[in-house]
Amino acid sequence: MVLRATIAGCGAYLPERRLSNDELAALHGLDTSDAWIRERTGIGFRHMAAPGETASDMGAAAARDALAHAGVEASEVDAILVATSTPDSAFPATAVRIQARIGASRGFAFDMAAACTGFVYALGVADSLIRAGQARCVLVIGTEVYSRILDWTDRGTCVLFGDGAGAVLLRAEEGTGAIADRGIISCHLHADGRFGDILHIEGGAGSTGGPGLLRMAGKEVFRHAVTKLAAVVDEALAANGLTHADIRWLVPHQANARIIEAMGRKLNLPAERVVMTVERHANTSAASIPLALAEARRDGRIADGDLVVMEAIGGGLTWGAALARF
Ligand code: UT7
Numbered sequence: 001m002v003l004r005a006t007i008a009g010c011g012a013y014l015p016e017r018r019l020s021n022d023e024l025a026a027l028h029g030l031d032t033s034d035a036w037i038r039e040r041t042g043i044g045f046r047h048m049a050a051p052g053e054t055a056s057d058m059g060a061a062a063a064r065d066a067l068a069h070a071g072v073e074a075s076e077v078d079a080i081l082v083a084t085s086t087p088d089s090a091f092p093a094t095a096v097r098i099q100a101r102i103g104a105s106r107g108f109a110f111d112m113a114a115a116c117t118g119f120v121y122a123l124g125v126a127d128s129l130i131r132a133g134q135a136r137c138v139l140v141i142g143t144e145v146y147s148r149i150l151d152w153t154d155r156g157t158c159v160l161f162g163d164g165a166g167a168v169l170l171r172a173e174e175g176t177g178a179i180a181d182r183g184i185i186s187c188h189l190h191a192d193g194r195f196g197d198i199l200h201i202e203g204g205a206g207s208t209g210g211p212g213l214l215r216m217a218g219k220e221v222f223r224h225a226v227t228k229l230a231a232v233v234d235e236a237l238a239a240n241g242l243t244h245a246d247i248r249w250l251v252p253h254q255a256n257a258r259i260i261e262a263m264g265r266k267l268n269l270p271a272e273r274v275v276m277t278v279e280r281h282a283n284t285s286a287a288s289i290p291l292a293l294a295e296a297r298r299d300g301r302i303a304d305g306d307l308v309v310m311e312a313i314g315g316g317l318t319w320g321a322a323l324a325r326f
Contacts, residue, residue, distance in 0.1 A: 004175035004183030005130040005138070007324060009070025011167040012294035013061035014047040014281070021045075024159060028152045037159050042257020046162025046282035049145045054088045058165035059143030060101035062290070066167040067102070069298065072137065077169075078107030079135035081126050083118025083286035085201070085315070086145040087111055098141065107135060114191075115199070116253050116314025118142055118286030119166075123310070123322050124187030126170055136172040141165065142286035149201060151213040160255070161214075162282035166290025179240060182304075185323040188236045191316050195224065199315040225259045225313045230266045232321040233311050240323060242307075244268045249302055253312030254278040254288040263311070275301070285314065302326050 019027070021034040021044060037043050049058065059082055067074060082095035095109035114121040119142040129135045143165035150158040175181035198220045204212030229252070237243060244267045252260050254277050264274045275296040277288070284291060289310050296302045306326050313319035 001174045002177045003131050003133060003172050004181050005127045005170040006173045006183040007168050007326060008072065008171040009066040009169035010290065010294035010297045011062045011065025011069055012291050013058050013065065013165045015049045015053060015058065015163050017048045017050065018045050019048055021159065028158065030155045032155045032159060041160060042278050043160065043282045044279045047164055048147050049163040055084050055086050055143040055145050056088045056094045056097035056101060059094060059141045060098045062143065062165035062167040063098055063102050063139050063141055066139065066169045070169040072169055074102045074104040076137045077104045077139055079129060079138040080104065080109035081122040081138065081140050082111045083114065083122040083142045084111055084144055085113055085115050085118065085285060086149060094143065114314065114318040115316060116255065116285045117312040117318035117320050119289045120187065120310060120312045120320040120322050121189055121318065123184065124189050124320065127184040127187055130170060130172045138170045139167055140170060141167040142290045144285040144287045146285055149212055149214050156218055157214055157216050160283050162284050164281060164284040164287045164291055166287045166294050168290055168293065182325050185325060186236060186239055187320065187322040188232050189320040190232060191318045193316065195317040222259065224317060225255065226262050228313055228319045229263055229311045232319055233267065233309055236309065236321040236323050246307055247309050248273065248306040249296065249308045250274045251289055251292050251296065251308055251310045254281060254292060255283045297326065
């Protein structure tokens with residue numbers, strides 16, 4: 001018998017305010033158009049946090065939703081991992097703030113920063129904690145307020161991102177170690193700091209100070225995305241003796257519909273088996289995969305027994321993939 005981290009619940013939170021491309025352009029006086037944004041990115045709308053609404057506010061809402069979906073009480077949670085690049089403050093960690101907010105007090109809680117790959121990284125760490133017997137009931141949350149770190153005069157980046165939070169509740173269950181077991185099968189994480197400059201926060205809350213605004217060389221990131229994501233998904237499949245034909249659902253990081261469609265083609269997956277939220281959510285960084293998971297699990301698309309591949313790339317560069325059976 002082995003310990004497996006099963007995905008017992010999925011939760012989501014999106015701020016109330018929803019902005020179309022045209023509304024965003026008018027609000028910030030941007031020289032752009034709905035047609036350009038849709039054609040190059042697939043984005044139509046994004047949600048925006050209310051003034052004063054923080055990563056912990058949104059993460060707590062998504063966490064409560066995941067707990068309710070799993071039918072688990074906050075008092076049962078023994079670890080909380082939060083993936084975010086927009087924490088409320090350097091400390092207390094956003095995870096600890098969420099712990100207090102949802103009424104959990106056992107165990108431990110900490111934040112992880114791997115930009116848009118944050119959720120896949122956090123899932124990998126949570127899976128290891130569960131396999132090692134260090135925790136049995138773990139909340140993994142992605143929560144982001146990118147509207148606070150965007151340069152609203154830079155049309156090349158500010159149209160791409162949105163705010164939101166998603167969460168999963170992982171529970172330890174005994175498995176046989178077979179590929180048919182429910183739960184996280186494996187996570188494959190990578191980083192290459194030599195490419196730190198192509199997607200980064202200039203200054204910010206770290207030791208370098210400054211205004212803390214997002215900068216991206218979009219075309220370069222795009223090139224890395226298509227090759228690195230395909231490679232890491234193939235690495236995950238090969239590690240488990242699986243092929244493209246075994247994938248039931250692709251739940252990718254939602255940065256750009258063109259990248260997602262390219263991945264679907266590489267994996268020979270029809271569009272109906274790829275979960276896409278980018279049109280309505282834009283890029284919510286570490287929140288985008290758990291938001292997409294929550295949508296597809298709760299509307300019945302992802303069924304019990306389905307094999308799901310998650311993949312993401314983000315600032316660092318960081319990238320990774322996770323395989324899970326629901
Ligand atoms: O989540 C982390 C990972 N991030 C990503 O995966 C993002 C990857 N990159 C991308 O998704 C794309 O590169 C972008 C959507 C960011 C940009 O699309 P692109 O097709 O690579 O466009 P580009 O940057 O090459 O720009 C093409 C043109 C430029 O004009 P010129 O130089 O050809 O005259 C830009 O100035 O489009 C212009 N442009 C815009 N025009 C209207 C850039 N942004 C806009 C805009 N509206 N918002």
